[in-house]
Amino acid sequence: MTVRVMLISPAMNAAAREARFEGDAPLDEAGLRGAEDAAGDVPGADRYVRGPSERCLQTAQALGLAPGAEPALRDWHMGRWSGQRLSDVSAAEPDAVSAWLADPSAAPHGGESLLDLAERVGGWLETLAGDRDVRVMAVVEPAVVRAAVVQALTLPVQAFWRLDVPPLALTELSGRAGRWNLRCGRPPEARGAGRSR
Numbered sequence: 001m002t003v004r005v006m007l008i009s010p011a012m013n014a015a016a017r018e019a020r021f022e023g024d025a026p027l028d029e030a031g032l033r034g035a036e037d038a039a040g041d042v043p044g045a046d047r048y049v050r051g052p053s054e055r056c057l058q059t060a061q062a063l064g065l066a067p068g069a070e071p072a073l074r075d076w077h078m079g080r081w082s083g084q085r086l087s088d089v090s091a092a093e094p095d096a097v098s099a100w101l102a103d104p105s106a107a108p109h110g111g112e113s114l115l116d117l118a119e120r121v122g123g124w125l126e127t128l129a130g131d132r133d134v135r136v137m138a139v140v141e142p143a144v145v146r147a148a149v150v151q152a153l154t155l156p157v158q159a160f161w162r163l164d165v166p167p168l169a170l171t172e173l174s175g176r177a178g179r180w181n182l183r184c185g186r187p188p189e190a191r192g193a194g195r196s197r
Contacts, residue, residue, distance in 0.1 A: 003128045004135045005173040006043060007145045010051075010059040011035040012167045019086045021078040021109075024053045027062070031167065035062030038168050045137035051075060051144060059168075060139040067139060072124040075141040079111030104157040114157055117143065122151030129177030145171050152180035 011031035015024065027035065039062065048067035050056040052074050060067050081089050090097045096108035104114040112120075121144055128136060140148075142165035150160050152173045165171070172183035 002133060002174055003131050003176060005125065005128065005148070006045060006135065006137045007148060007171045007173070008042070008059070008063070008137070008139050009142045009145055009165045009167055009169045009171075010053070010055040010139060011062065013055050015083075016055075016167070021084055021086065021089070022075050022082040024055055024075070026054055027058045032058065032062055034168055035059045039064045042137070043135075043170075045135040047134060047136045048138075049073065049136065050139040051141050053141060056139045056141065063139070065137070065139065067137070070124070070138070072120055072127075073138060073140045073144050076114075076117045076143040076147075077111035079107065079109035081109040082111070101161070104160075114147075114160060118147045118151050118157050118160070121147040125152060125173070125180070126177055145169070148173065149182060153182055 011027050011034050013025045013027050013031050015022075035058075042063050042065070048060075048065050049070040050060045050065075050067040050073070052069040052071060057069070086097075093108070099106045100108055100114075104118075107113040107116070125148060128134070145165045146160050146163040149155070149163055149171065150157055152175070173180050174183060175181050
């Protein structure tokens with residue numbers, strides 16, 4: 001009765017390089033090439049989903065996957081900060097950014113608070129809890145990966161800020177409702193072993 005949830009963060013794009021909020025720009029050449037190179041190392045799953053962003057779609061396609069979009073796995077909604085650089089917002093609204101970083105319930109941008117994001121992603125995880133021995137692969141934005149780890153391990157929500165998710169990183173959770181484990185690191189598999197699409 002164990003569910004295995006494998007979360008892959010999308011490849012790099014210009015918005016991520018520029019540290020833009022919700023920068024849903026297409027993958028650049030380097031990001032696309034990186035995802036294509038990683039395609040042989042993606043483990044198989046029983047079910048495939050992705051965040052609705054263009055970046056998640058293009059990453060999934062470059063990995064050789066054809067997952068459906070899952071609205072609950074959308075990126076963190078940043079309201080009026082969407083598309084702006086963090087450095088520009090910090091310079092223009094230092095008090096708002098400080099409040100946003102210090103208070104998980106704050107949403108000075110008019111979008112979702114960190115608590116809202118964590119609850120949404122945690123709710124999605126709980127919908128998987130009734131499944132038996134299923135492997136779910138999800139291509140999702142780094143904020144969604146971080147929120148999933150925080151919720152699964154019942155960490156204080158402030159731990160979100162201490163988690164780094166690089167492009168094309170694989171994060172694995174396994175368990176069931178109320179009892180999830182995080183698998184840190186993964187031994188290499190033979191290229192293409194166990195893959196099913």
